[in-house]
Amino acid sequence: MTGNSLDHHLQRYAQRTSSMKASAIRALFSVANRPEVVSLAGGMPFLQSLPLEALAADTAAMIAEQGLVAFQYGSGQGILELREQICEVMALEGIRAHPDDVVVTVGSQMALDLTTRIFIDPGDVILAEAPSYVGALTTFASYQADVVHVASDENGLVPSALVVAIEACRAAKRRIKMLYVIPNYHNPAGTTLSAERRPIIAQICRDADITLLEDNPYGLLGFDDTVHRAIRADDADNVVYLGSFSKTFAPGLRVGWVLAPHAVREKLVMANESATLNPPVFNQMLISMYLAKYDWQSQIKAYQVTYAERRDAMLGALETMMPAGTTWTVPTGGFYVWVTLPEGFDTAAMLPRAVSARVAYVPGTAFYADGFGSRQMRLSYCFPTADRIVEGVRRLAGVVNGELEVMKTFGSHAYRAVSGPQSPSPDTA
Amino acid sequence: MTGNSLDHHLQRYAQRTSSMKASAIRALFSVANRPEVVSLAGGMPFLQSLPLEALAADTAAMIAEQGLVAFQYGSGQGILELREQICEVMALEGIRAHPDDVVVTVGSQMALDLTTRIFIDPGDVILAEAPSYVGALTTFASYQADVVHVASDENGLVPSALVVAIEACRAAKRRIKMLYVIPNYHNPAGTTLSAERRPIIAQICRDADITLLEDNPYGLLGFDDTVHRAIRADDADNVVYLGSFSKTFAPGLRVGWVLAPHAVREKLVMANESATLNPPVFNQMLISMYLAKYDWQSQIKAYQVTYAERRDAMLGALETMMPAGTTWTVPTGGFYVWVTLPEGFDTAAMLPRAVSARVAYVPGTAFYADGFGSRQMRLSYCFPTADRIVEGVRRLAGVVNGELEVMKTFGSHAYRAVSGPQSPSPDTA
Numbered sequence: 001m002t003g004n005s006l007d008h009h010l011q012r013y014a015q016r017t018s019s020m021k022a023s024a025i026r027a028l029f030s031v032a033n034r035p036e037v038v039s040l041a042g043g044m045p046f047l048q049s050l051p052l053e054a055l056a057a058d059t060a061a062m063i064a065e066q067g068l069v070a071f072q073y074g075s076g077q078g079i080l081e082l083r084e085q086i087c088e089v090m091a092l093e094g095i096r097a098h099p100d101d102v103v104v105t106v107g108s109q110m111a112l113d114l115t116t117r118i119f120i121d122p123g124d125v126i127l128a129e130a131p132s133y134v135g136a137l138t139t140f141a142s143y144q145a146d147v148v149h150v151a152s153d154e155n156g157l158v159p160s161a162l163v164v165a166i167e168a169c170r171a172a173k174r175r176i177k178m179l180y181v182i183p184n185y186h187n188p189a190g191t192t193l194s195a196e197r198r199p200i201i202a203q204i205c206r207d208a209d210i211t212l213l214e215d216n217p218y219g220l221l222g223f224d225d226t227v228h229r230a231i232r233a234d235d236a237d238n239v240v241y242l243g244s245f246s247k248t249f250a251p252g253l254r255v256g257w258v259l260a261p262h263a264v265r266e267k268l269v270m271a272n273e274s275a276t277l278n279p280p281v282f283n284q285m286l287i288s289m290y291l292a293k294y295d296w297q298s299q300i301k302a303y304q305v306t307y308a309e310r311r312d313a314m315l316g317a318l319e320t321m322m323p324a325g326t327t328w329t330v331p332t333g334g335f336y337v338w339v340t341l342p343e344g345f346d347t348a349a350m351l352p353r354a355v356s357a358r359v360a361y362v363p364g365t366a367f368y369a370d371g372f373g374s375r376q377m378r379l380s381y382c383f384p385t386a387d388r389i390v391e392g393v394r395r396l397a398g399v400v401n402g403e404l405e406v407m408k409t410f411g412s413h414a415y416r417a418v419s420g421p422q423s424p425s426p427d428t429a
Numbered sequence: 430m431t432g433n434s435l436d437h438h439l440q441r442y443a444q445r446t447s448s449m450k451a452s453a454i455r456a457l458f459s460v461a462n463r464p465e466v467v468s469l470a471g472g473m474p475f476l477q478s479l480p481l482e483a484l485a486a487d488t489a490a491m492i493a494e495q496g497l498v499a500f501q502y503g504s505g506q507g508i509l510e511l512r513e514q515i516c517e518v519m520a521l522e523g524i525r526a527h528p529d530d531v532v533v534t535v536g537s538q539m540a541l542d543l544t545t546r547i548f549i550d551p552g553d554v555i556l557a558e559a560p561s562y563v564g565a566l567t568t569f570a571s572y573q574a575d576v577v578h579v580a581s582d583e584n585g586l587v588p589s590a591l592v593v594a595i596e597a598c599r600a601a602k603r604r605i606k607m608l609y610v611i612p613n614y615h616n617p618a619g620t621t622l623s624a625e626r627r628p629i630i631a632q633i634c635r636d637a638d639i640t641l642l643e644d645n646p647y648g649l650l651g652f653d654d655t656v657h658r659a660i661r662a663d664d665a666d667n668v669v670y671l672g673s674f675s676k677t678f679a680p681g682l683r684v685g686w687v688l689a690p691h692a693v694r695e696k697l698v699m700a701n702e703s704a705t706l707n708p709p710v711f712n713q714m715l716i717s718m719y720l721a722k723y724d725w726q727s728q729i730k731a732y733q734v735t736y737a738e739r740r741d742a743m744l745g746a747l748e749t750m751m752p753a754g755t756t757w758t759v760p761t762g763g764f765y766v767w768v769t770l771p772e773g774f775d776t777a778a779m780l781p782r783a784v785s786a787r788v789a790y791v792p793g794t795a796f797y798a799d800g801f802g803s804r805q806m807r808l809s810y811c812f813p814t815a816d817r818i819v820e821g822v823r824r825l826a827g828v829v830n831g832e833l834e835v836m837k838t839f840g841s842h843a844y845r846a847v848s849g850p851q852s853p854s855p856d857t858a
Contacts, residue, residue, distance in 0.1 A: 007690075007692030007693075008666070009640065009690065009692060009693050010692075011638075012548055012606055012638075012640055013547055013548060013696065014546065014547060014548055014549050014550045014553075014572075015550050016546070016547075016550075017546075017547045017548075017696055017700075020547075020696060020699040020700060020703065021699065022695075022699060042502075044501055044502055045501075047496075047497050047500050047501060048497065050496065050497075050500065052492055052493055052496040052497075053493055055492055055496065056488075056489040056490070056491075056492035056493040056496070057489060059485075059488055059489060059492055060485040060486060060488060060489035061485070062485075063481055063484055063485035063488055064481055064482055064485040067476075067479065067481040067484065067485070068476050068477065068479075068481075069681075070681050071476055071479065071679035071680070071681035071682065072473060072474075072476060072679070072680060072681050073471075073473055073675075073680045073681065074681065106535050106683075106704075106705045106708075106709070107705055107706055109704065109705050109706045110704060110705050113703065113704045113705075117443065117445070117446075117571075118442055118443060118445075118446045118449075119441055119442060119443055119446075120443050121443045121444055121445075124443075135703075135706060138702070138703050139703050139704075142546075142699075142700065142703045143443075177441055209440075209441075211438065211441055237437070246502075250500035250501070251500070251501060251502045252498075252499050252500035252501050252502065252503065252709060252710040252711045253500065253709055253711050254535075254705060254706075254707070254708070254709040261436075261438065263436030263438060263439075264436075264438050266451075267442065267446055267449065270449040270450065270451060270571075271446075271449060271571065273567070274449065274542065274564075274567050274568050274571045275535075275538065275539060275542045275568075275704070276535045276536055276538050276539050276542075276683060277536060277538045277564060277683075278683075279535075279683070280535070280681060280682055280683040280709060280712060281681040282681045282682050282712065283709060283711065283712065
């Protein structure tokens, strides 16, 4: 034993390991599990409307009749029947694809991991919206990518800002590999990329020789019967598209997918095999059975109705209770509202006090690779009931107003000095 | 579009992607699926003895009663109850461990991937037995590790050869990070590391400041009521231990685990979250239910009896049918026999002819990072019935004798020249 260090493996880790950090998501799941806390933090779908009794019976039949296949090893690309059904799901967004170009993964997080794995060398630049999905930033960091954020507004990523960012990176001799975009009901921003901007952004990426990574877990969860046309629908050659059943069905099976140009798909299958041999056959067959046998589009409709009501509850409560100077986005689908507090706030520092007041959120800095977002926060309306959402916003407004009082009395400089740790304390984990 | 290249993404891939290659395993699964071929290639467990009807009913009850948990997101480390049960499983091999140091993964392949991810920088050396598991070699290559094989004999890894290999690497200023060992019923060698050598090898690794990665999917599948004491049982600080339910229960759920020293465990959880957010909750609950409610040790016993009969059938057929000069290992558990053909043979080149003769195996070169193993092959006895195994060996012996005739007539140089492609042709994939 080397003895001196508490972790004598310390000298043995890979360089990339120092880029790994405990996920903000992990702390939040723990917080969310405490029943007295109204969690506006986690992105857990509300599964109560799933037909559990029927699923139980059909899964039992599947095990009894096809258990020897379901419990066996399978293909590294995923089972063909499910890949065909995935193509039907994507067709709703205008995508024409061949099942041969689909790779099933352990959630779309694994698709994100594998795509990053095959494209990113340490120091390569990934362009991403400002803000962007915390789980993607974690994965990008674990492959030692440099994330450069590109300005986004209420219509999503700003094309002119993308051009400027590309030019700036090129001028600094930095190698840009990908643009990472969540076009629909953005996590965390709650915004949707406008139809006008989509082909413009795709063209910019093609011209700049940058792969466009389109991450679309929420696309079918719009509240106004609109399904936005995927960027991939008009660009089969340069877009790698990520999809998921976590929000349209259930996340506990961890089934997602990636649709990629054929040559890229081959690399992804190899990476998938290297990572897991194959995604779980059982889970794929269960979802395939669900898609074949159930009215899954009506289930999505039920989710839409539930989430729309909760979005309304949250927006109404914010409007009524939050102090002047607070702004937020107005999502037309998905799970999230992005809130900006007045100048001087520090949402990471405020989180322990919020949890003391029995409400939780995700501090904005989690969604930036560069420390921005300190006066912003992500609020989720997907899981708590409307009443609980209103109560949660009431508690949150109480905390925010309390902070404002302190700032008015002592000045925001003093407020920052006493505001404690910059990241969630053990208390909140 | 850049246009000229068929894959215009070619310039965008990460360096590591060039180290990825199509898995030999993939081609083999396809071959194994053709009913007219006796596949002695794949390592698929024989699941027919699983109590499918009972599992169907109990899984249905689990969905009906706990579906909202089973279908939801979960912890990046895995559910506590399963981790406690995993500690009970490992106790059979003398391991005393705390559930806090266990991380559940998507099969032990994912544990292998994550362990490699946190320890290996490009160019780092991983020491491994000669031969070693093809899926590990694929993963190590995908992280750009340099695998250095260490001589192994019928008692497993040779300690003196390990010392020599370490010294040679050190003299060449190469950085050794890990020793990868499959101590029980080795894949592909079929050998077991002797009890005498285990503490010696552990001590060599500690002295050399090298992490010992103990991969043990087959440990409970011995044919003589012996359970070999794990290396980890006597070295909690320097051993990272990988386990799996794929061979003792079923692979289609993809549930494995890693037991690691606490500081390493923390890194593995972060890597697990980055890769998948969390392993599928549903699958963990199903296995936890199985371990709690079923006599899983009797199920393992049933597997042992089945595989022992098949091992006997294979060894008997090899003894009767293979030409003089052919040798093989005698496994006391697990799935595999490692066959060495006489000087001059090339098992990769011979594979297309074997498949034409309706028998499949894995060429030995798949199990070496350095091109060795050309006259060796792995034969699996886990999946086909005893009759089919005998028929398969009969076909194989026919092919081998045919090759011998050619060599006798034209010389082995000519044999090599006409023996065709060095890797499985599209015909065999």
